[in-house]
Amino acid sequence: MDNAPLDFAYLDDDNFDYGTPKLPDFDCRSESPADRSQLQRSEPGLPLLQLADWNPNLPYNECPPTCVHYSIVWKLQLKKVRATKLTGDTERNLVLAPGAFWDRTLKSKLEDLLKKNTPPKKCYKPHETNIAVSTQERSETDLSMRFDEWNIVWKDIEDQLRAWSNFFRAGKKLTINISFFCMEETQTIAVSTQSAAGTAAQHVERDDILLQNTIWNDVYALMRCPGHPCKNQGGHCWRNPDSKKHFFLDGQVLTKLVRYAEEGNPLKTHKDVPEFIRELIYAKEQAASERKLKRKGSLCEGGPPIKIVNVLPPHYGQASMGAPPVAPARRPANFSIPNPRDKAIRAYCDWHCRQVDDPEWKQGFQKACAITLREGFDLRHVYQDQDVKIFVTNGVKPGIARSFIDDVEIWVKETKAS
Incomplete structure (x- = not known):
């Protein structure tokens, strides 16, 4: 072994590069997007499989891929x-x-x-x-x-x-x-004519038939139920714009909707369904629910007798024997509603919406507010009458309706205190 001392004289700091060594350039990520695109285009393309080459039982999840997905x-x-x-x-x-x-x-x-x-x-x-x-x-x-x-x-x-x-x-x-x-497909209209052109009256009749068919088809297509989560797929439903609940539509309601559209009224979305038809839909839904309850009750008739005790709330009067039942007393409202009254109803609705985060709950309170304004009630009426049914039959959930009725006094106190 040569043990001669090293000569450091030839070593010069100026000849050294203390930076990170540069590696060979083989990673396409270091290239510009244009260069990378050009490189990809230059590679051989992947094929699309035809029926003769395709096996339906293979997953074709190989890596790298051998065909286009x-x-x-x-x-x-x-x-x-x-x-x-x-x-x-x-x-x-x-x-x-x-x-x-x-x-x-x-x-x-x-x-x-x-x-x-x-x-x-x-x-x-x-x-x-x-x-x-x-x-x-x-x-x-x-x-x-x-x-x-x-x-x-x-x-x-x-x-x-x-x-x-x-x-x-x-x-x-x-x-x-x-x-x-x-x-x-254009259907042949059975209109008897003596000439190719026909009469003006026959043209009017033909146009009326075509218009009626178009309106009928538009209404039925709009109301066709998409299915999930509703089980009425293939049938027809009205979707409440606020609660998103589906209501089954029978032929009577669909006919009324067609007649409503034929009169020139707009019927492009479910929001356009008029109030009088909505009330008919709610009534049919309630009747269907009552029939279900009766059927369930009839199934229980063969079992042991059930003792039912009716307990009336305190505000119900005691009717004398043979006399008609006493109507429920109105709850006293020992407070005054700030004026103007319609503005107070909207402020009360906003107060409820600030108490919840769920969008469906907010929509429920807004629906209750709209019903109150539409029916001409003020908040004292709502609080005194305690009429949950008027809200529920118009699509408001029972719990939201009770909160809207019972919290009027609390809101009034908070409003006056602030």
Whole structure:
């Protein structure tokens, strides 16, 4: 071994770089977005599987991927004055080419849903299809296309997915958004004519029939129940805009709604249902509930006798034998309501809403406030009459109605103290 002393004279601090050593540049994240995009485009693309290459029993979750994965978000709509959505769904993690998936699965699914979700005496046909193919890569523009009926040129869409396959390989999602529009097939109107043009009276009759059919269809489509959480899927329901509760609609109510719309009244949302029809809906709901209670009571008739003791609250008078029952006494209100009275009702509602966080509770108090103003009550009437029923039958929950009635005196005291 050579033990000669080291010569440090040739070492010069100026020749040393004390910074972090630079590693070889092989990480694409250090490149600019444009360079990275160019690199991705230069890599070989991934294929879309055709039916001959596709195995429905395989999960196709290999890493790295060997084929393009994408999703289809679709909705089926009726095209009228305004489009009405019938149904929709999302098909996730597809590897089968869109054209093959359409022929094998999606087309027949749409035909079945269109038949199931439209009136049996109406015939709806495909009108047009709008498609947008997109990627999460921000530098790329969506591919938007329109086709007549359901005559979709899937090759252009599949070519775009293959062109973006390296974006999928880099973790970007690929999505096809499809809107299928259908229209009612024009029905032949049975109007006898002696000439091709017909008379003016026959044209008016034909237009009236077409208008009535359109209004009827619009009303039934608006009121068709979407299902969950309601169990009336396929039927018709009115959804209370405040409580979101579903109320079943029978033929009588639907006919009244059609007549209301035919008179030129707006009926575009569930908020447009008029008060007199709402009262009919509430009455039918209450009658249905009473029938259920009676049926439950009849099931218990075969059991042992049940002793029922009726205890009346203190404010009920004692009726003499054979005399009609005494009406409940009004609760005294030993306070005065600040004027103006209508403004006091709104302030009282705001006070209740500040006591709760649940949006549904807030809506309940606002509904009670609206009923009080509509019926012309002031807060003394509400407190004295203790009429919970008038609020409950108009869609207010019983607990919220009781709070709205009983807390008037507390609010008055707090208001005067402040």
